[in-house]
Amino acid sequence: MHVFPILLVLIAIIQIGRSADCKKEIKCQISRVFGMRAADCSNRVFRSFPQCLRADIEVIDLAMNRIRRLRYSDLKRYRHLKALYLQDNLLSTIAADTFDGLDDLTGLDLSGAVTIKIPENIFHLPSLQTLYLSNQLFTNIVEAIEKTKPITSPLAHLDLSYSELERLPNMGVLPTLLKYNVSGNNLTELRVEHFSGLCGLNYLINQNINLSLSNPCDCWSVNNWLKNKVTDFTPFDCQLKENLCESVPFNISDIVTHQDCRIKLKEISTRTFMRKVLLPAAIAFIIILVCVVCYCRRRRRLNKPPQYRIPAEEESVNSFPLKKFENS
Ligand SMILES: *[C@@H]1O[C@H](CO)[C@@H](O)[C@H](O)[C@H]1NC(C)=O
Ligand SMILES: *[C@@H]1O[C@H](CO)[C@@H](O)[C@H](O)[C@H]1NC(C)=O
Numbered sequence: 001m002h003v004f005p006i007l008l009v010l011i012a013i014i015q016i017g018r019s020a021d022c023k024k025e026i027k028c029q030i031s032r033v034f035g036m037r038a039a040d041c042s043n044r045v046f047r048s049f050p051q052c053l054r055a056d057i058e059v060i061d062l063a064m065n066r067i068r069r070l071r072y073s074d075l076k077r078y079r080h081l082k083a084l085y086l087q088d089n090l091l092s093t094i095a096a097d098t099f100d101g102l103d104d105l106t107g108l109d110l111s112g113a114v115t116i117k118i119p120e121n122i123f124h125l126p127s128l129q130t131l132y133l134s135n136q137l138f139t140n141i142v143e144a145i146e147k148t149k150p151i152t153s154p155l156a157h158l159d160l161s162y163s164e165l166e167r168l169p170n171m172g173v174l175p176t177l178l179k180y181n182v183s184g185n186n187l188t189e190l191r192v193e194h195f196s197g198l199c200g201l202n203y204l205i206n207q208n209i210n211l212s213l214s215n216p217c218d219c220w221s222v223n224n225w226l227k228n229k230v231t232d233f234t235p236f237d238c239q240l241k242e243n244l245c246e247s248v249p250f251n252i253s254d255i256v257t258h259q260d261c262r263i264k265l266k267e268i269s270t271r272t273f274m275r276k277v278l279l280p281a282a283i284a285f286i287i288i289l290v291c292v293v294c295y296c297r298r299r300r301r302l303n304k305p306p307q308y309r310i311p312a313e314e315e316s317v318n319s320f321p322l323k324k325f326e327n328s
Pocket of ligand 1: 159
């Protein structure tokens with residue numbers, strides 16, 4: 001009956017309510033950063049995630065606010081997010097489904113949270129390349145990674161610095177990782193398996209690390225493992241001199257993990273080559289071919305009634321290679 005008008009009125013009331021709420025919401029500075037729509041909401045005493053930014057926003061900087069918790073509904077509006085900065089908030093709860101469906105998210109900064117359980121599915125976001133998890137207190141990073149591995153996100157840069165880790169996570173095979181910051185953690189365990197699946201690593205940042213390992217010679221195994229594999233790293237400062245440690249062969253499982261990683265890395269570079277070089281080249285070739293074919297057909301059609309040929313045009317047609325086909 002009259003359901004439709006009532007519905008409209010209801011929607012209108014909700015809209016008005018929302019825009020009234022939005023009048024009250026703290027304003028962010030909107031701009032373009034590297035061609036992306038960005039909202040600078042940093043250091044503005046936000047206590048909850050802003051809900052009045054335009055829904056197609058791609059970058060949100062909420063660093064240094066007072067946000068305590070995050071849920072799926074906080075981010076539901078913003079399905080195009082590519083980068084989200086949440087460092088130095090008072091985050092203590094992040095619901096497991098918070099980042100679900102953020103398929104374009106490439107960068108996430110959760111540094112400086114108070115006590116958070118990192119949702120495991122962060123490590124399966126399909127575009128996530130840069131993840132900052134530094135300066136955490138009481139974090140479950142190591143457990144979360146180990147429980148959810150293999151990591152399927154194309155992580156290229158991971159920062160776990162100053163997060164009170166006693167050991168590094170065993171991440172399994174992660175060929176995409178290029179830069180790994182583990183500075184400022186005081187480790188009681190350091191083993192080759194923490195690095196054996198990181199065959200693409202270029203840059204390991206391990207400053208200000210105090211080691212008190214139960215087996216101090218592990219430190220030399222790790223240094224020797226990394227020596228020929230990581231381009232840029234300073235050896236760990238071991239507690240013992242190397243000549244006091246018996247040299248042990250690398251564990252076969254680490255060698256196998258490394259080989260698996262190399263194979264995956266090759267597959268990735270082949271795929272990248274296909275996508276970035278071969279595919280565009282093939283498309284360009286097809287376009288040129290289509291153009292040539294169209295051109296020739298047009299020429300042939302134009303040349304159909306031979307009675308009215310101008311001598312000059314005839315000459316150019318004769319010199320054209322496709323003339324052969326016409327004869328056959
Ligand atoms: C590594 O982390 C530390 C502490 O967060 C930071 O000061 C440093 O700049 C980082 N290094 C790099 C190269 O990102
Ligand atoms: C080799 O690695 C496997 C799996 O990580 C472990 O169970 C085993 O104890 C290691 N062997 C040695 C000799 O360290």
